[in-house]
Every structure is written in structure tokens, then in C-alpha cells.
Amino acid sequence: MQAVARSGPAAASGSQASPVDLVASGRRTPRVPRLRLALALGFGTLGFLAALALAILVSREATRRLEAEVGGQLAEIAGQMARSLDLGMFERWRDIQIAAASDSLRDPGAGADAKRAVMRRLQETYPAYSIIGLIDPDGRVAITSIGALEGADVSGRAYFQEARERPFVGDVHPAKLLQAVLAPAARDPAVREPVIHEPAIHEPLRLLDLAAPVRDAGGRFVGVLAAHLDWVWARDMARTLEGSLRSHRGGAEILILARDGTVLLGPPSLQGNRLPETVLSGGRSLDPQGTSRVGPWPDAAAGYLSASARTHGERDYPGLGWQVVVRQSADRALASVAALRWNILAAGSAVALAAAVLAWLLAGLIARPLRDLAAAAGALGRDGPLPPLPRAIVREGAMIADALTGAADELARRAEAQRLLIDELNHRVKNTLATVQSMAAQSLKDLGDGAAAGREAFEARLLSLSRAHDVLTRESWLSADLRGIAVQALRPFQGTEAGRIALDGPDLRLPPEMALALTMILHEVCTNAVKYGALSVPSGRASLGWTLEAGAGGGRTLRIAWRERGGPPVAAPSRRGFGTRLLERGLAGRDSAALAYEPGGLVYTAAAPLPAGFRPEPGSPREPGPSVDIGHGAG
Structure with a gap:
């Protein structure tokens, strides 16, 4: 593109201005971000916000799905534990009834050793029995498997009262007195073989009561066979299940609650305490049935995912109304979601950085022609020649270049018209000054030689004024x-x-x-x-x-x-x-x-x-x- 020459005072001065000092008014460009910086920040920010939004949406959906999956797994484990408890208690329930129907216990004439042998075999078969005893119809302990408590009066105990008529099962209860009696007997080889479950020696003894009536061949009531089952068997069962959980549900805990909500088995901070109803019924349900939930617990500030299942008994065993709860910390259960969220943010940040770099490079390609166009506009505003315009890479840039070219052509045309007008005006002014000079000379001529000095001074002043007009004419009178x-x-x-x-x-x-x-x-x-x-x-x-x-x-x-x-x-x-x-x-x-x-x-x-x-x-x-x-x- 040809440069367009311009005339005027600014052109005569030969001064140059920075491309950013737009334009003829002399005012500097407002302090706004450069195109490169604006695009880089814009694209980088948009990329990061998109990654953040994606992370939030994905983490919410992943959290919802993982909560449902974990809740289902915990519910399955809780149901499995409840069924195991029912089956285990059913077996113990049947053990006592079968033993009560043995000939040695039904026959009043059988010796004490024969009766004790039956109870010892049952205890050896299942060591969780702390003690098994035969109670006379009047409520006194006649024979026990380990020889302790024989002769004690238990006629007022519920297991004796209830078992006179039908088989009986009693819920977990502490047995401090019995523990004091059982511990020495368990360690005395002269009394019996050490068959008591080891934790009964080192932990507070908690027992379940099982009892069944003993009747002779004629159906006459001859006593009650009672057994105290150490609660440690349920704890061992829970630990076995927890061990199998560690591979895919690390940190999961199994709790067993009594019918009234008292924690029979669980963390030491909760054991023996009654849980508020809001723990198992509050929070947010993870399934339509409400068997799994997420919410707070009294022993931890963080929330837990939990699922519960009730025991219902097995066959003729009526059950004790226990509730099995399996819980896992929400932070551990959803750790994979948190990792996914951070991975998305990291990847999104990398993409945002790449977008910012690409925007920086692209803005450079766009901004360079724009800076050249700004410089051209500045030169045009200073009445300087329009420099060669750059090749635009976007349509808008080409439109600006065309507009600048048209403006330069129009300004050149107007400048030429103005120059011609000023030249004509200057010519007329000079003619007027010449006319004034001639008229003054003719007027002063008639005054004689005395006016010659005044005429010369007047002509000199007119000549000086004419020279000033010449200078201003060259500068377009600006x-x-x-x-x-x-x-x-x-x-x-x-x-x-x-x-x-x-x-x-x-x-x-x-x-x-x-x-x-x-x-x-x-x-x-x-x-x-x-x-x-x-x-x-x-x-x-x-x-x-x-x-x-x-x-x-x-x-x-x-x-x-x-x-x-x-x-x-x-x-x-x-x-x-x-x-x-x-x-x-x-x-x-x-x-x-x-x-x-x-x-x-x-x-x-x-x-x-x-x-x-x-x-x-x-x-x-x-x-x-x-x-x-x-x-x-x-x-």
C-alpha cells in the first residue's frame, strides 16, 4: 500500500510518537490490559473454572454413586452378620435343648459324674460356654461343668423361672460375680481342663443365658439345664467379618445393638451406651428402604456411612431383637472421590495453563497487526504519512486497515483543498496589503518630504507583517x-x-x-x-x-x-x-x-x-x- 503524504505543522516538526500514544489529541491510551494478557487470563480463567465446575459435577455424581455402592455393601455385610448371629444363637439354642433331652440328665438315678460328663462334652465342643449347670426343681445348682457354684440358690433368676415351662434365652448382661468365681476355677487343673474361652479371663465377663427344662421319661419336671454363653463369640464373629472387609472397605466397624439401642458390641467409647434414635434414623438416606444412611455419630465429628439389619430369629429360636450396624468413615469411604476431584483439578489446571499459553501466542499474532494499525492511526492523527499497513489475519483487522486507508485519502484530499484555499487567501491578503501600501504611498506623497519617514516605517511594518503571513501560510495557519x-x-x-x-x-x-x-x-x-x-x-x-x-x-x-x-x-x-x-x-x-x-x-x-x-x-x-x-x- 502506498504511503499518503500529508502537509501541516506537525509534519514540519518531524516529531514521532509511540504507537501507544494515540492520537492527535496527545492523550495517552487508557490503562487497560493488553490483548495478550487479557486473552491469556481470560482463557486460563475459563479453563480453570471449567475444570472446577467439572470437578464439582463429577465429584457430586461420583459421590452419589459411591455412597450408594458403599451403602449397599455395608447393608449386605450387616445382613450377613445378622444372619450369622441368628444361626449361631439357634445352634446354641438347640445345643441346650438336645443336652436337656439326654438320658443321663433325664434319669434321676444317674450319677453326678455322668451328668457332669454330658455338660463337659458340650462345653468342650463349644468353648464359648463359660459354665453349664443342672438346677434342681427347687432352684439350687446341683451340678456344674466346672464344679463351681454347686449348691447356689438361683430360684429367683429369670432363666430358672422361665425355663421351668419352656426353653429360654436371655440377652447380654454383665457377670462380675461369676467372673470372680470362674477365673480361679479356670486356672486350677485339679478342678477341670482349661476350656474357658481365653478373653473371659482378661475382659469383663458378659453373658447370654440359655436354659431348657429337663423332664424324665414320664414327662415329669426334674430340673433345668442352664448355660452361660460368653459374649466374646459374637465379638470374634464380628472381627472375622471386619477382617474380610479390610481388603475393600478398610476402617469399617461392626456394632451390635440391643433391642433398646444399647451398644452391646462396638467401639469402647460407645459400648454400653444407648444410641439416640437420630443416629440410625437421621442423616441422609442412601436407598429407598432407608437401610443405609450417611450422617453424624456421637463419637466422631466426621460423618459416617452406615447400614443396619435386624435379627429375626431362626426356626423356633425367637431371637433377641438385636440390630447389626456396619459403619465406615465418610472420608475413608469417599477417599477415591476426593482423589478424583483433585486429579480433575490438576488436569484442568494443566489444560487451563495450556489454553493461556495458546491464547498468549494467538493474541500475539492478532495484536501485532493491531499495534501497527494503531501506529498508523497515530501517524495519521499527527498529519504524518500513513505507513504501509500490515496484512490482517482477521476480517476486522482488514476492515480497520481499509478504513484507515480511506481516511488517509480523504484527509489528503482535504489537506490539498485547504492548501489551495490558504494559498488563494494569502494571495488575496498580499494583494490587499499591496493595495493598502500603494494607497498609503499615494496619500502620504501629497504631504511632501516630511512624510517620507512615516511612509517608510509604514511600508516596513507591512512588509514584516507580510513575512509573518508567509510563515503562517506554510504552517496552514494552525x-x-x-x-x-x-x-x-x-x-x-x-x-x-x-x-x-x-x-x-x-x-x-x-x-x-x-x-x-x-x-x-x-x-x-x-x-x-x-x-x-x-x-x-x-x-x-x-x-x-x-x-x-x-x-x-x-x-x-x-x-x-x-x-x-x-x-x-x-x-x-x-x-x-x-x-x-x-x-x-x-x-x-x-x-x-x-x-x-x-x-x-x-x-x-x-x-x-x-x-x-x-x-x-x-x-x-x-x-x-x-x-x-x-x-x-x-x-
């Missing part, structure tokens, strides 16, 4: 370079000797009205210096300096100073002529200006605020330049 205005105005007074007038000040631009005022001021001070001041003698010198200062309300003020030295003594004129009045008006016709007639020569100072919004810097701000002689390249 602004003018202060140094250029000064050089143009002072050159006619330089003479043949170089370096008589020095310029010192930063590169600044002036609005048109201030440029015209400065031209007329310089013409007057130079005319006065050539006639009466420092430039009237070979040794005289003059200097023009200017500074830009901060003014009130955030504005800026231009200060100029004209100083003469090495000339003849000067004094204030006795009459205020047109030149003096023009100098006193200053740069803007209403601002401070001062004339000082010092021994070294005239000193003239003036100050004026720049119009609001006017930028005096040619492009970007520049430092003050060095002192320049008008005869050495200043023009």
Missing part, C-alpha cells in the same frame, strides 16, 4: 515555530556582520495571533535598535530569549526578553508613538509588557498565557536548545 518567526523577522536587521543578534530558548510553537504579535514586536525593537540602540554601532549586540513557565490554573505562560548591549546610551522617548504603544500591548494585546532603558541598552520583556488546550511542544516535549546566532544557521 501554529508557527517561534524560532522560525524570530529568524524571519530579524533577518532584515542582521546586516553584513554575522552573530549580532542571538536567539536562546526551547523549540516552541505559537498560535497564529501570538505569532503575528511577536513579529510586529520584533520589527519595532529591531527598528529602534538599528536607528538609536545597540545595532546602530558596530560593537552593539542584541539577544532574544524566551521561556515557558507554569501559570495559574494549570496553564502555561510564555515569557520573552529582548536585551541590547554595547550600544549608545538610551533614554525614554519624549513622545509615545505608534511603536511604543504596540510594544506596551505585548503579545496578546492585554498582557504584561515592560520597557526598561538601562545604561547598557534597551530591555523589553513581555509575558502572555497560552490559550487553553494549545500544545506548544512540537510533538513530544523537548529540552531548551542552546544559544543560536541568527547569522549562523538560525535561519
Whole structure:
């Protein structure tokens, strides 16, 4: 694409701006994130949020399914334990009834040793029996399997009272007194073989009561066969099941509750305590039947997954209404879900990072042409030539490039039309000035030789004003370079000797009205210096300096100073002529200006605020330049 040339004051200054300093207004780009950063953060954040949402959804679904699966497994184990308890108790129930029907126990004439032998064989067959005894019809213990408690009166015990009529089973109860009696007997070889289950010696003894009536051949009641079953058999059964659980349900616990909710078997912190009904009925159900749930327990802050099953008895064994509960900590049961959640988050974070990197690279491909387009727009706004535009990789970029090209062409057309208009206007102004000059010359001609000096001064002022018009015309009447205005105005007074007038000040631009005022001021001070001041003698010198200062309300003020030295003594004129009045008006016709007639020569100072919004810097701000002689390249 061809570059489009533009004319104007900014082009003449030759200054360049950064692509981000858009555009002609001089305002910097608002502080917003770069496209690369915005896309990288956006895609990375979206990727992470998507991974987070996926992790939440997947973990919820996985939790629901795993809870149902674990709840089903725990319910199956609870049912299996309940059936095992019923079968185990049914066997013990049948043991006592079969033993009560043996001939040795039914025959009143059988000896004590024969009766004890029957009970010893039963105890040896199933060592969980702590003691088995035959009770007389009057309620006294006649014979026991280990010889202890013989002669004791148990007529008031429930197992004797109930078993007189039918087989009896009693729930778990502590037996501290019996434990004190059984322990020495169990360790005395002279009494019997050590057949008692070992935990009965080291743990508090808890027993189940089993009893059945003993009747002779004629059906007459002759006694009760009673047995105390050590509760440790149920604990061993639970531990066996818990051991089989460790391979796939580590940390699962089995509890056995009595009919009233008292913990018969379970963790030490719960054993012997009655569980609130809300433990097994509260929480959240995991199945329609409500056999498995998840909820809090009194012995732990964390929730548990649990399932329960009741014992119902077996055949003629009525059962004791026990409830088997199998529980597992929710944290352990759902550990795989937590691991899955973290794996998804880790994978999602990796994907989000990859998306951010790809977005960063893609944004680079998109942003590079956009930066070039921004630079082109900045150049266009500064009236500079439109640089070659990049090839766009997206349709929107191509549309921007086409719009910039069209804008450049339109601006070039308008600039050319403006140039022609200004040239025509300048031509007409010069014709008008020439007409005014001719009319003044003809008018003053009739006044004789006395008006010749006035005519020459008037023509010189018109010529100076015309030169200022030439400078402003080249700048399209937008602004003018202060140094250029000064050089143009002072050159006619330089003479043949170089370096008589020095310029010192930063590169600044002036609005048109201030440029015209400065031209007329310089013409007057130079005319006065050539006639009466420092430039009237070979040794005289003059200097023009200017500074830009901060003014009130955030504005800026231009200060100029004209100083003469090495000339003849000067004094204030006795009459205020047109030149003096023009100098006193200053740069803007209403601002401070001062004339000082010092021994070294005239000193003239003036100050004026720049119009609001006017930028005096040619492009970007520049430092003050060095002192320049008008005869050495200043023009």
C-alpha cells in the first residue's frame, strides 16, 4: 500500500510518537490490559473454572454413586452378620435343648459324674460356654461343668423361672460375680481342663443365658439345664467379618445393638451406651428402604456411612431383637472421590495453563497487526504519512486497515483543498496589503518630504507583517515555530556582520495571533535598535530569549526578553508613538509588557498565557536548545 503524504505543522516538526500514544489529541491510551494478557487470563480463567465446575459435577455424581455402592455393601455385610448371629444363637439354642433331652440328665438315678460328663462334652465342643449347670426343681445348682457354684440358690433368676415351662434365652448382661468365681476355677487343673474361652479371663465377663427344662421319661419336671454363653463369640464373629472387609472397605466397624439401642458390641467409647434414635434414623438416606444412611455419630465429628439389619430369629429360636450396624468413615469411604476431584483439578489446571499459553501466542499474532494499525492511526492523527499497513489475519483487522486507508485519502484530499484555499487567501491578503501600501504611498506623497519617514516605517511594518503571513501560510495557519518567526523577522536587521543578534530558548510553537504579535514586536525593537540602540554601532549586540513557565490554573505562560548591549546610551522617548504603544500591548494585546532603558541598552520583556488546550511542544516535549546566532544557521 502506498504511503499518503500529508502537509501541516506537525509534519514540519518531524516529531514521532509511540504507537501507544494515540492520537492527535496527545492523550495517552487508557490503562487497560493488553490483548495478550487479557486473552491469556481470560482463557486460563475459563479453563480453570471449567475444570472446577467439572470437578464439582463429577465429584457430586461420583459421590452419589459411591455412597450408594458403599451403602449397599455395608447393608449386605450387616445382613450377613445378622444372619450369622441368628444361626449361631439357634445352634446354641438347640445345643441346650438336645443336652436337656439326654438320658443321663433325664434319669434321676444317674450319677453326678455322668451328668457332669454330658455338660463337659458340650462345653468342650463349644468353648464359648463359660459354665453349664443342672438346677434342681427347687432352684439350687446341683451340678456344674466346672464344679463351681454347686449348691447356689438361683430360684429367683429369670432363666430358672422361665425355663421351668419352656426353653429360654436371655440377652447380654454383665457377670462380675461369676467372673470372680470362674477365673480361679479356670486356672486350677485339679478342678477341670482349661476350656474357658481365653478373653473371659482378661475382659469383663458378659453373658447370654440359655436354659431348657429337663423332664424324665414320664414327662415329669426334674430340673433345668442352664448355660452361660460368653459374649466374646459374637465379638470374634464380628472381627472375622471386619477382617474380610479390610481388603475393600478398610476402617469399617461392626456394632451390635440391643433391642433398646444399647451398644452391646462396638467401639469402647460407645459400648454400653444407648444410641439416640437420630443416629440410625437421621442423616441422609442412601436407598429407598432407608437401610443405609450417611450422617453424624456421637463419637466422631466426621460423618459416617452406615447400614443396619435386624435379627429375626431362626426356626423356633425367637431371637433377641438385636440390630447389626456396619459403619465406615465418610472420608475413608469417599477417599477415591476426593482423589478424583483433585486429579480433575490438576488436569484442568494443566489444560487451563495450556489454553493461556495458546491464547498468549494467538493474541500475539492478532495484536501485532493491531499495534501497527494503531501506529498508523497515530501517524495519521499527527498529519504524518500513513505507513504501509500490515496484512490482517482477521476480517476486522482488514476492515480497520481499509478504513484507515480511506481516511488517509480523504484527509489528503482535504489537506490539498485547504492548501489551495490558504494559498488563494494569502494571495488575496498580499494583494490587499499591496493595495493598502500603494494607497498609503499615494496619500502620504501629497504631504511632501516630511512624510517620507512615516511612509517608510509604514511600508516596513507591512512588509514584516507580510513575512509573518508567509510563515503562517506554510504552517496552514494552525501554529508557527517561534524560532522560525524570530529568524524571519530579524533577518532584515542582521546586516553584513554575522552573530549580532542571538536567539536562546526551547523549540516552541505559537498560535497564529501570538505569532503575528511577536513579529510586529520584533520589527519595532529591531527598528529602534538599528536607528538609536545597540545595532546602530558596530560593537552593539542584541539577544532574544524566551521561556515557558507554569501559570495559574494549570496553564502555561510564555515569557520573552529582548536585551541590547554595547550600544549608545538610551533614554525614554519624549513622545509615545505608534511603536511604543504596540510594544506596551505585548503579545496578546492585554498582557504584561515592560520597557526598561538601562545604561547598557534597551530591555523589553513581555509575558502572555497560552490559550487553553494549545500544545506548544512540537510533538513530544523537548529540552531548551542552546544559544543560536541568527547569522549562523538560525535561519
